[in-house]
Amino acid sequence: MSETLTQIWQNLQNIFAQLSTLYIPPEEIPAKLSMFQYPFVQRALIAGLLIALCSSLLGVTLVLKRFSFIGDGLSHVAFGAMTVATVVGLTNEMILVLPVTVLTAVLLLKTGKNRKIMGDASLAMLSVGALGLGYFIMNKLSTSANVSGDVCSTLFGSTSILTLSKFDMWLCVAMSMIVITVFVLFYNKIFSVTFDPDFASATGTRANAYNTLTAVITAVIIVLAMNLVGSLLISALVVFPALSAMRVFRSFKSVVVCSAAISVSSAAAGIIASIFIGTPVGSTIVVAQILMFVIFSIIGKIKSKG
């Protein structure tokens, strides 16, 4: 009994020793800051911030439509497609991953209309199915020497954001610009269709067309975001900023603006912190998002009392 306690005590001491490595001595800061002159770090920042911005814009709509899990499901499908692309030996995996994910998104939202039988069950099935199949394919057929490393980096993003090529970054920039433009141009319609699809279609807005549009954009963002946080953590980018903003703000516009701000700032904080303390980018961003959520929850509590 006392041995177990000693063991636990030693483990705790180890953990604290580990945590102290998170501390950066002041004299090392200039060296760390000099990291930012490297193009690959700059590329990671640009792509990361843009992806965070896009996912937070869409996140508000998805959360309000009760589609929070669509991000998760689609990202697993994208993971499955990615493994197939790797095994087949495509040099640019996007060629396969993007169309497959977009198609799944459209189909999911279409069946979402008559979801008597399917609904969340079909999403769960698709999600774990694609994940399992992807892992199976990778293990069985991959020619890579480091299968578990590949899987881990696809699932958790590890450092792949830091290995973006110039082309990857410009692809990210272009896609993000398209998403942001579409969102701004259709902002009012997206609001109307999200708030009340029946009223919107009754008064002549083509709600279905906008749902499909949302689905396609969601799929695009998810495929892009896989580079940043990996496919397991994408839902965090979609869900956290929107939920944090909703704790404090009460109108649609302020929630959208605030969640964009939260998302961009926690992505920046996460990427910078991960460089300083040497942690994986994706999970560091998610930790930043969680902290933001806690802060905003507290502000929301205080505000509603005061």
Added chain:
Amino acid sequence: MADYQTQISCRDLRLGYEGRTVTEGLTFEVNRGDYLCVVGENGAGKSTLIKALLGLNPPLSGEIAFPGGLKAAAIGYLPQHNAVQKDFPASVKEIVLSGCLGKGGFQPFYTREQKALAERQMERLGITEIKSRCYRELSGGQRQRVLLARALCATEEILLLDEPVAGLDPKVTKEMYEIIDSLNKSGVTVIMVSHDISAAVRYASHILHLGPTPLFFGPKSSYVKTDIGKMFTDYAGGDDK
């Protein structure tokens, strides 16, 4: 001339979902300035009829015509509450403005005219003071006013109200009926779906009583003389609301 006055004309409709008939042999007309109340049991096809009129669920057979040049896309609709709206962060102004969207086609931002229209409708329903408030924090009666203002932004020709007083307390219910009545008197055609037959008989000009086959369609004055009308109005008279 009579044709011009007719806004909606339904002929021999058969309504249902996925081939399953809910109601059939439905023929009725709605004329400009009418106040038509659609009553009937649960499952008699009231909401199916609404979906058909709005073009969301086309009839299995029969014809819905809009002889007055009204478009299916130009009916001001007041839906029942949906689950999404319970925690939706949206200000009153944002919601009322969204009523203006249907007309515009592709149009990214609201025009000055649309903003003025929204202001006017909020004024009309007495919700100007609460226009910055959050929808989910409003009382049931205030919410219905907001949704009515939104519907009026879409059109001032014809309103389709789905159970507009469901869940409201008696005082607010009465206010709501008076608002609808005054809108009707100012020239807005009203189609109201309701359980509340006593109110239907008090305010409506026409009654459509739905069942597996339509039980009655006509002016209120004849409805109260029919057996079914008597049965319900006597019953409703008993617990006088």
